[in-house]
Each structure stands twice: as structure tokens, then as C-alpha cells.
Amino acid sequence: MADNFKFSQDYELIPLQKQKSYPISTTEWSLIKKKVGEIRDNTNRWHIIGSILLGTSLPTLISALIGDFQSEKSVWICWSAFFITGISGGLSFFFGKEQKEGQTKSKEDVVDFMSTIEERFQNSISGSKPDIVIHSAKYGTDGKFIDLTKKINELVSTNVLEIKASNDLGGDPIHGKNKTLEIDCTISGTRKILSALEGTTIKIE
Numbered sequence: 001m002a003d004n005f006k007f008s009q010d011y012e013l014i015p016l017q018k019q020k021s022y023p024i025s026t027t028e029w030s031l032i033k034k035k036v037g038e039i040r041d042n043t044n045r046w047h048i049i050g051s052i053l054l055g056t057s058l059p060t061l062i063s064a065l066i067g068d069f070q071s072e073k074s075v076w077i078c079w080s081a082f083f084i085t086g087i088s089g090g091l092s093f094f095f096g097k098e099q100k101e102g103q104t105k106s107k108e109d110v111v112d113f114m115s116t117i118e119e120r121f122q123n124s125i126s127g128s129k130p131d132i133v134i135h136s137a138k139y140g141t142d143g144k145f146i147d148l149t150k151k152i153n154e155l156v157s158t159n160v161l162e163i164k165a166s167n168d169l170g171g172d173p174i175h176g177k178n179k180t181l182e183i184d185c186t187i188s189g190t191r192k193i194l195s196a197l198e199g200t201t202i203k204i205e
Contacts, residue, residue, distance in 0.1 A: 024117055035110045050096065053089030057082050132156050132204060133186040139165065140173035141180055152183055161204045165196040 060082040137152040138145040148170050155163055163169075165181035173179065181202060183194045196202040 022117055028113075028117065032110060032113060035113065045096075050089045050092030053085045053092060055089075057085035057089060060085065131186075131188050132161075135184040135186065137181070137183045139169055139179055139181045141177050142174060144174040146170045146173045148181070156204065162201050163196075163204070164201045165198050167198075 060078055063078050134149060134153045134156060137148040139148050140146055146169075151170055152163065163181070163183075165179070167179075169181070179198045181196050181198075183202060183204070185192055185194065185204065187204065194202050194204065
């Protein structure tokens with residue numbers, strides 16, 4: 001037990017942070033899986049074939065230009081081999097390029113579909129305010145305070161998050177002295193003590 005207690009004292013446990021998520025239907029999820037499954041990466045195969053064919057055509061070209069052939073037929077065979085391998089190699093690179101463009105389009109379709117899902121919730125996320133809990137609020141100085149917990153809660157509930165420290169909030173607890181507004185709150189899971197001198201503004205965020 002002692003070892004377990006020591007272990008817990010040596011390490012600080014970090015609490016889990018809240019995260020947002022996008023709920024989607026099973027139909028949309030299945031569609032994303034299908035689109036991702038249709039993406040094929042065969043571009044390199046065409047490029048490898050093209051490289052081999054073009055690599056083969058180069059020696060045949062050299063042979064056709066400087067080779068010492070015994071017959072005209074051998075010359076024609078050499079030139080034919082050069083043109084066949086050269087053209088085939090060029091076509092292989094062309095097909096590889098076309099297939100790469102098709103793969104890129106498939107990936108873009110998946111990303112566009114996912115972006116559409118994000119946009120469905122974006123407005124509500126951007127317009128939402130943080131989770132705010134007001135534990136207490138007081139206004140005053142030198143041990144004389146007015147309890148403004150109810151008042152601050154009312155302002156926050158109407159989405160008023162910038163609050164000016166002044167007597168207008170609930171009266172003047174002590175005349176002739178500068179006062180302080182102090183708010184004890186939890187914002188998105190984080191406990192905070194916010195304060196502002198009289199005449200200045202607290203922004204709850």
C-alpha cells in the first residue's frame with residue numbers, strides 16, 4: 001500500500017479534456033468507407049513499367065544508330081524494338097498520370113463529403129458559448145460586499161459576458177472608496193477567479 005501511495009504522489013494525473021464530435025448517420029459512415037475503399041494506389045506500377053520500357057528503348061536506339069548489322073532485317077528489328085518500347089513506355093507514364101488524377105479526384109470527393117458534414121454543425125459550434133457556472137459574485141471592499149451571485153447568473157444566462165464593475169449592479173456597499181467586482185466561476189471545466197476594479201470591465205471567457 002505504501003508503494004502505491006508513493007507512486008500516486010510522484011505523478012500528477014491530468015484530467016480528460018472535453019472535445020467536440022460530429023454525429024453522423026450510419027448511412028453516411030458507410031458511404032465514406034465505400035469511397036475510401038474505392039481509392040487505389042497503382043500509379044507507381046505504371047511508372048515502373050514505363051521506366052523499364054524506356055530504359056530498354058535507349059540501348060536499342062544506340063544499337064540502331066551505331067550497330068554493325070549483317071543484314072537490313074536486323075536493322076529493322078532493332079528500330080522496331082526501339083519504337084515499340086519507347087511508345088509503350090510513354091503510354092505507361094501517360095496511364096500512370098491519368099490514374100493519379102483519378103485517385104486525387106476520389107480523395108477530394110471523400111474530403112468534400114466530410115467537409116459537408118462539418119458545415120452542417122459549424123454554425124451551431126461557432127455560435128455556441130462556453131459552459132459557464134457562476135459559484136459566487138461579490139462587489140465591494142474592506143470587508144463590505146454586496147452578494148451579486150444571482151445578478152451575475154442572470155446576466156450570463158442572457159449571454160452577457162462583459163460586465164462592468166459599478167454600483168449599477170446592486171448598489172453601493174461603501175461610499176467614497178474604490179470597490180472591486182470579484183466573480184468565482186468555472187468556464188469550460190476550468191475554475192477561475194475574475195476581478196475588476198470599479199469602472200472597468202470583466203470579460204467572462
